[in-house]
Amino acid sequence: MERVAIFPGSFDPFTIGHEALVHRGLLLFDKVIIAVGYNAAKSGSFSLNARMAMIKKVFADNPNVEVDSYEGLTIDYCRKKRIPFLIRGLRTAADFEFERTVAQVNRAMNNDIETVFLLTDPEYSFINSTVIRDILIHKGDASSFVPSIVNLSDYINK
Amino acid sequence: MERVAIFPGSFDPFTIGHEALVHRGLLLFDKVIIAVGYNAAKSGSFSLNARMAMIKKVFADNPNVEVDSYEGLTIDYCRKKRIPFLIRGLRTAADFEFERTVAQVNRAMNNDIETVFLLTDPEYSFINSTVIRDILIHKGDASSFVPSIVNLSDYINK
Amino acid sequence: MERVAIFPGSFDPFTIGHEALVHRGLLLFDKVIIAVGYNAAKSGSFSLNARMAMIKKVFADNPNVEVDSYEGLTIDYCRKKRIPFLIRGLRTAADFEFERTVAQVNRAMNNDIETVFLLTDPEYSFINSTVIRDILIHKGDASSFVPSIVNLSDYINK
Amino acid sequence: MERVAIFPGSFDPFTIGHEALVHRGLLLFDKVIIAVGYNAAKSGSFSLNARMAMIKKVFADNPNVEVDSYEGLTIDYCRKKRIPFLIRGLRTAADFEFERTVAQVNRAMNNDIETVFLLTDPEYSFINSTVIRDILIHKGDASSFVPSIVNLSDYINK
Amino acid sequence: MERVAIFPGSFDPFTIGHEALVHRGLLLFDKVIIAVGYNAAKSGSFSLNARMAMIKKVFADNPNVEVDSYEGLTIDYCRKKRIPFLIRGLRTAADFEFERTVAQVNRAMNNDIETVFLLTDPEYSFINSTVIRDILIHKGDASSFVPSIVNLSDYINK
Amino acid sequence: MERVAIFPGSFDPFTIGHEALVHRGLLLFDKVIIAVGYNAAKSGSFSLNARMAMIKKVFADNPNVEVDSYEGLTIDYCRKKRIPFLIRGLRTAADFEFERTVAQVNRAMNNDIETVFLLTDPEYSFINSTVIRDILIHKGDASSFVPSIVNLSDYINK
Numbered sequence: 001m002e003r004v005a006i007f008p009g010s011f012d013p014f015t016i017g018h019e020a021l022v023h024r025g026l027l028l029f030d031k032v033i034i035a036v037g038y039n040a041a042k043s044g045s046f047s048l049n050a051r052m053a054m055i056k057k058v059f060a061d062n063p064n065v066e067v068d069s070y071e072g073l074t075i076d077y078c079r080k081k082r083i084p085f086l087i088r089g090l091r092t093a094a095d096f097e098f099e100r101t102v103a104q105v106n107r108a109m110n111n112d113i114e115t116v117f118l119l120t121d122p123e124y125s126f127i128n129s130t131v132i133r134d135i136l137i138h139k140g141d142a143s144s145f146v147p148s149i150v151n152l153s154d155y156i157n158k
Numbered sequence: 159m160e161r162v163a164i165f166p167g168s169f170d171p172f173t174i175g176h177e178a179l180v181h182r183g184l185l186l187f188d189k190v191i192i193a194v195g196y197n198a199a200k201s202g203s204f205s206l207n208a209r210m211a212m213i214k215k216v217f218a219d220n221p222n223v224e225v226d227s228y229e230g231l232t233i234d235y236c237r238k239k240r241i242p243f244l245i246r247g248l249r250t251a252a253d254f255e256f257e258r259t260v261a262q263v264n265r266a267m268n269n270d271i272e273t274v275f276l277l278t279d280p281e282y283s284f285i286n287s288t289v290i291r292d293i294l295i296h297k298g299d300a301s302s303f304v305p306s307i308v309n310l311s312d313y314i315n316k
Numbered sequence: 317m318e319r320v321a322i323f324p325g326s327f328d329p330f331t332i333g334h335e336a337l338v339h340r341g342l343l344l345f346d347k348v349i350i351a352v353g354y355n356a357a358k359s360g361s362f363s364l365n366a367r368m369a370m371i372k373k374v375f376a377d378n379p380n381v382e383v384d385s386y387e388g389l390t391i392d393y394c395r396k397k398r399i400p401f402l403i404r405g406l407r408t409a410a411d412f413e414f415e416r417t418v419a420q421v422n423r424a425m426n427n428d429i430e431t432v433f434l435l436t437d438p439e440y441s442f443i444n445s446t447v448i449r450d451i452l453i454h455k456g457d458a459s460s461f462v463p464s465i466v467n468l469s470d471y472i473n474k
Numbered sequence: 475m476e477r478v479a480i481f482p483g484s485f486d487p488f489t490i491g492h493e494a495l496v497h498r499g500l501l502l503f504d505k506v507i508i509a510v511g512y513n514a515a516k517s518g519s520f521s522l523n524a525r526m527a528m529i530k531k532v533f534a535d536n537p538n539v540e541v542d543s544y545e546g547l548t549i550d551y552c553r554k555k556r557i558p559f560l561i562r563g564l565r566t567a568a569d570f571e572f573e574r575t576v577a578q579v580n581r582a583m584n585n586d587i588e589t590v591f592l593l594t595d596p597e598y599s600f601i602n603s604t605v606i607r608d609i610l611i612h613k614g615d616a617s618s619f620v621p622s623i624v625n626l627s628d629y630i631n632k
Numbered sequence: 633m634e635r636v637a638i639f640p641g642s643f644d645p646f647t648i649g650h651e652a653l654v655h656r657g658l659l660l661f662d663k664v665i666i667a668v669g670y671n672a673a674k675s676g677s678f679s680l681n682a683r684m685a686m687i688k689k690v691f692a693d694n695p696n697v698e699v700d701s702y703e704g705l706t707i708d709y710c711r712k713k714r715i716p717f718l719i720r721g722l723r724t725a726a727d728f729e730f731e732r733t734v735a736q737v738n739r740a741m742n743n744d745i746e747t748v749f750l751l752t753d754p755e756y757s758f759i760n761s762t763v764i765r766d767i768l769i770h771k772g773d774a775s776s777f778v779p780s781i782v783n784l785s786d787y788i789n790k
Numbered sequence: 791m792e793r794v795a796i797f798p799g800s801f802d803p804f805t806i807g808h809e810a811l812v813h814r815g816l817l818l819f820d821k822v823i824i825a826v827g828y829n830a831a832k833s834g835s836f837s838l839n840a841r842m843a844m845i846k847k848v849f850a851d852n853p854n855v856e857v858d859s860y861e862g863l864t865i866d867y868c869r870k871k872r873i874p875f876l877i878r879g880l881r882t883a884a885d886f887e888f889e890r891t892v893a894q895v896n897r898a899m900n901n902d903i904e905t906v907f908l909l910t911d912p913e914y915s916f917i918n919s920t921v922i923r924d925i926l927i928h929k930g931d932a933s934s935f936v937p938s939i940v941n942l943s944d945y946i947n948k
Contacts, residue, residue, distance in 0.1 A: 003477075003502075027588055028477075028502070028559070073296040085502070090574070090591065092729050093567040093883050097250050100564070103593050104284035108302065109293075114501055117564065117591035119577050122912045126736035135741075138705040144740065161319075161344075185430055186319075186344070186401070231770040243344070248416070248433065251409040251567050255724050258406070261435050262758035266776065267767075272343055275406065275433035277419050280596045389612040408887050409725050413566050420600035424618065425609075438754045442894035451899075454863040460898065547928040571882050578916035582934065583925075635793075635818075659904055660793075660818070660875070717818070722890070722907065725883040732880070735909050746817055749880065749907035751893050 005029040005085035005116065008074045011036050011051050012044045013132060013155070017124040019058055019147045021089045024118050026064055032087065034059075035077060036069040045133045050155035058147045075106045075113055084112050091120045091128070163187040163243035163274065166232045169194050170202045171290055171313070172213050175282040177305045179247045182276050184222055190245065192217075193235060194227040203291045208313035216305045233264045233271055242270050249278045249286070321345040321401035321432065324390045327352050328360045329448055329471070330371050333440040335463045337405045340434050342380055348403065350375075351393060352385040361449045366471035374463045391422045391429055400428050407436045407444070479503040479559035479590065482548045485510050486518045487606055487629070488529050491598040493621045495563045498592050500538055506561065508533075509551060510543040519607045524629035532621045549580045549587055558586050565594045565602070637661040637717035637748065640706045643668050643683050644676045645764055645787070649756040651690055651779045653721045656750050658696055664719065666691075667709060668701040677765045682787035690779045707738045707745055716744050723752045723760070795819040795875035795906065798864045801826050801841050802834045803922055803945070807914040809848055809937045811879045814908050816854055822877065824849075825867060826859040835923045840945035848937045865896050865903055874902050881910045881918070 005025060011018060011034070025032045034055055038048045046054070052067050059065035070077040078086065086106070088099050103115040127145050135142040136152070146152055163183060169176060169192070183190045192213050196206045204212070210225050217223035228235040236244065244264070246257050261273040285303050293300040294310070304310055321341060327334060327350070341348045350371050354364045362370070368383055375381035386393040394402065402422070404415050419431040443461050451458040452468070462468055479499060485492060485508070499506045508529050512522045520528070526541050533539035544551040552560065560580070562573050577589040601619050609616040610626070620626055637657060643650060643666070657664045666687050670680045678686070684699055691697035702709040710718065718738070720731050735747040759777050767774040768784070778784055795815060801808060801824070815822045824845050828838045836844070842857055849855035860867040868876065876896070878889050893905040917935050925932040926942070936942055 024588060028590065073293065073298045076296070076298065090570065092733075093570055094252065094726065094729050096564065096567055096570040097252050100593060101250075101284045101286075101289065104596055105289050105293075107595075108284070109298065114498060115593060116502065117593070119574060119589060119591070121581075122578055122915055125912055125915075126733045126740070128733075131733065131737050135705065135737075138708070140705045140708065140741065182430060186432065231767065231772045234770070234772065248412065251412055252726065254406065254409055254412040255726050258435060259724075259758045259760075259763065262438055263763050263767075265437075266758070267772065272340060273435060274344065275435070277416060277431060277433070279423075280420055280599055283596055283599075387612075389609065389614045392612070392614065408891075410568065410884065410887050413568050417566075417600045417602075417605065421605050421609075424600070425614065438757055441754055441757075442891045442898070444891075447891065447895050451863065451895075454866070456863045456866065456899070547925065547930045550928070550930065568884065571884050575882075575916045575918075575921065579921050579925075582916070583930065656904060660906065722886065725886055728880065728883055728886040732909060736912055739911075746814060747909060748818065749909070751890060751905060751907070753897075754894055 002030045003085070004031045004033065004083050005087045006033045006035050006078055006081070006083050007087040008035045008037055008077070010038070010044065010129065011055060012129050013046050013051060013146060013152060014055050014058065014150070015127050015129060015132060015145055016147055017089065017091075017120050017127045020121055020124060021087065021118055022059070022065060025087045028116070029085065031064050031066065033066045033068055033081070033083070036067070037074060038069060038071055040071060045136070046155055047158060050158045054150050054155050058149055075110050078113055079110060084114055086113060086115045088115055088117050089120045090117050091125045160188045161243070162189045162191065162241050163245045164191045164193050164236055164239070164241050165245040166193045166195055166235070168196070168202065168287065169209050169213060170287050171204050171209060171304060171310065172216065172308070173285050173287060173290060173303055174305055175247065175249070175278050175285045177216055178279055178282060179245065179276055180217070180223060183245045186274070187243065189222050189224065191224045191226055191239070191241070194225070195232060196227060196229055198229060203294070204313055205316060208316040212308050212313050215307055233268050236271055237268060242272055244271060244273045246273055246275050247278045248275050249283045318346045319401070320347045320349065320399050321403045322349045322351050322394055322397070322399050323403040324351045324353055324393070326354070326360065326445065327367050327371060328445050329362050329367060329462060329468065330374065330466070331443050331445060331448060331461055332463055333405065333436050333443045335374055336437055336440060337403065337434055338375070338381060341403045344432070345401065347380050347382065349382045349384055349397070349399070352383070353390060354385060354387055356387060361452070362471055363474060366474045370466050370471050373465055391426050394429055395426060400430055402429060402431045404431055404433050405436045406433050407441045476504045477559070478505045478507065478557050479561045480507045480509050480552055480555070480557050481561040482509045482511055482551070484512070484518065484603065485525050485529060486603050487520050487525060487620060487626065488532065488624070489601050489603060489606060489619055490621055491563065491565075491594050491601045493532055494595055494598060495561065495592055496533070496539060499561045502590070503559065505538050505540065507540045507542055507555070507557070510541070511548065512543060512545055514545060519610070520629055521632055524632040528624050528629050532623055549584050552587055553584060558588060560587060560589045562589055562591050563594045564591050565599045634662045635717070636663045636665065636715050637719045638665045638667050638710055638713070638715050639719040640667045640669055640709070642670070642676065642761065643687060644761050645678050645683060645778060645784065646687050646690065646782070647759050647761060647764060647777055648779055649721065649723075649752050649759045652753055652756060653719065653750055654691070654697060657719045660748070661717065663696050663698065665698045665700055665713070665715070668699070669706060670701060670703055672703060677768070678787055679790060682790045686782050686787050689781055707742050710745055711742060716746055718745060718747045720747055720749050721752045722749050723757045792820045793875070794821045794823065794873050795877045796823045796825050796868055796871070796873050797877040798825045798827055798867070800828070800834065800919065801845060802919050803836050803841060803936060803942065804845050804848065804940070805917050805919060805922060805935055806937055807879065807881075807910050807917045810911055810914060811877065811908055812849070812855060815877045818906070819875065821854050821856065823856045823858055823871070823873070826857070827864060828859060828861055830861060835926070836945055837948060840948040844940050844945050847939055865900050868903055869900060874904060876903060876905045878905055878907050879910045880907050881915045
């Protein structure tokens, strides 16, 4: 039986921490669907199209990674796709408390969904999308925090 | 001597976690005043009237619970009402750090106010108003997270 | 109706942080029983007698404070005394996580016991019995960390 | 390809929290090996035999659960068994910090081992082996914290 | 060789906690530059001019304190000034996690910058600029949380 | 004026994390004294002589590093040496809470001592002496966690 998991997030933008986590998820699952959550009312720094294009480029050669998008609650998306596993990365204790709340709400609303937590590599533990957006706002260089194949300037204002 | 405590919050909306906490507070105090803090400049998801109506319905049969509202600092409200006890619930370590800051500021500004912390039941520990508002924004079903007598759709846009 | 609470601990030794907490508990309760838990198999730095003598001296003039001792589980002691309230102090987030576990175990074993948490004053937040014992082992001066009426050397090896 | 994971621990004793975690692990893996780590120099409250007998009884009807024991480092055991997945449960933020250290040490020593974290159910989050041992030392009743099929008194001093 | 450090922040407004930290930094460094970070697009509660005037008044008699301002990334400012030391205060565990992320990003982007953390005095640990702004919004009295020489009403709307 | 700091610890054994921290401390101070605290009543895994020999080997070529030992309270040692600065490393939020307590006790007992916290590099954040001792007890290979010049087997049972 094929085991599939969803790796949901806003990925605004996708970081090297996210990339490493997908590779770890592929050890555990036959297929990982990277699902970009968006909110029509809140535009984000990168457009949904830019975020999906960026991720597709990173995993262009990997047939076990699929890129999708969804609006609304993550668990409604899981239910619609009939996929019971979610992958989430953990970096810090604050992360943990937030993710625990989300996972417990998901379980209370749909007991069939299981969240699998993987640890972020220590050398990536300080990297997150907020940090990158902050660097870009202040016109700094964030290239070392995104997958090497991604040139962030290709995706800004796209 | 009658012992009275204030349970302040924005209650936007009131959750089953809040409801359980009031019942625990009533073991300790003769009367609990649920005080809905509002900010004229920031409307909230539910109107002040809707929030107060919701809470009054939950405790309609309990003469030891009073529902009130206030604008401004919580300690100014306590001072005006001459009530020296505040009840606050604790769910997580992050909660604790936030509440400690608030309680210490309150004490520094008015040494007569004592904050009494009660623990949230573990099965409600992941429930908070933000989670409920988030579910409603995404058109999910949050009914199991509010007191059973409350039908949230009765209070939206009221 | 008289409201009584138990303030349990090993108090090895009793600190100024403990003393301040008892005074805050007396605002909330008519009587506070300071209950020194001991373990016949584990002697502690100060003897049970020394710990009780020390606490009795601090509250000699306060008829609303009682000093008692118990062996075994705290909730069994509460049950035997028919007192449903426990007072506990909170200093740090690590404290909180520990106390939450204890309080939840107590509730699971006896639903009638309610733990009331009070916040330690910020200027006492770093003081605990372990710190004092550590200073004494290294022959340092810990007098500023215990109630001013207590002379620790009166209680050592008693 | 069969996916196997090791769930290591001292299980001194095995709790309902451990039991629930194994059931969640079985959603993700074809087989879960519960590996009881022991230390010849440190006896524990329950003997290795008692701990293994207890766990075997709980999963007697489940062919996908295996019970084993090991001495020494967990990663050496994994290497010897050629199994690259570890399951660990997370309850609190303090748990998380401890487990992160262990997982990072494991990865630094053997890059092929992946730790998969699953969340403990909120209603079991306060239950751990230390709590149970503490209740037993004080002659309290811990039966509601172990799997219902386990009668702890059958395993003491065995 | 003169040792200089930058103490960056938004200081909106400057608190007694900040003031105490500068005095501690001066034990360690020959000169401390208090650098007010601003964002042309986000005005803040106090204007940049008001914040700088307030800080200059506090340290008017101290030739080892310099007050400056910058826009953009803190590390770009450090690089431009050729100053490799940053001072940051730590109050809570949440603070620590945030500051660790920032310091690690800074190091990853410019390996020559070292962040030196000093501990906030326990009696100031609950004071921060957000708390003060919140009190002012609700028309409360925040005078005891800012340096005694500062009269906040002199700086509002300036 | 020469600036000197003490880096106290039990260093049982000295790790690559400790080594990196000393190098960072030397950016800030003219001299760093690595002070090995010992307790005559508690022997440790490595003898005091072995620990000092190990550290001296690591910094043999660095005239700005001195290695010393002390028994008793750290602040008494600082007072005797007339050195007002302590260096401590921070890895996790749990570390922070512990170190804050120690630093506040030190300040309460001797207001002239200032603790300077430096951040551990993220790739070393999981390394500590306990982890290494644990690996050695289980006969694992800990060589990658100590300075490359140190061969741990040279120091065992010395």
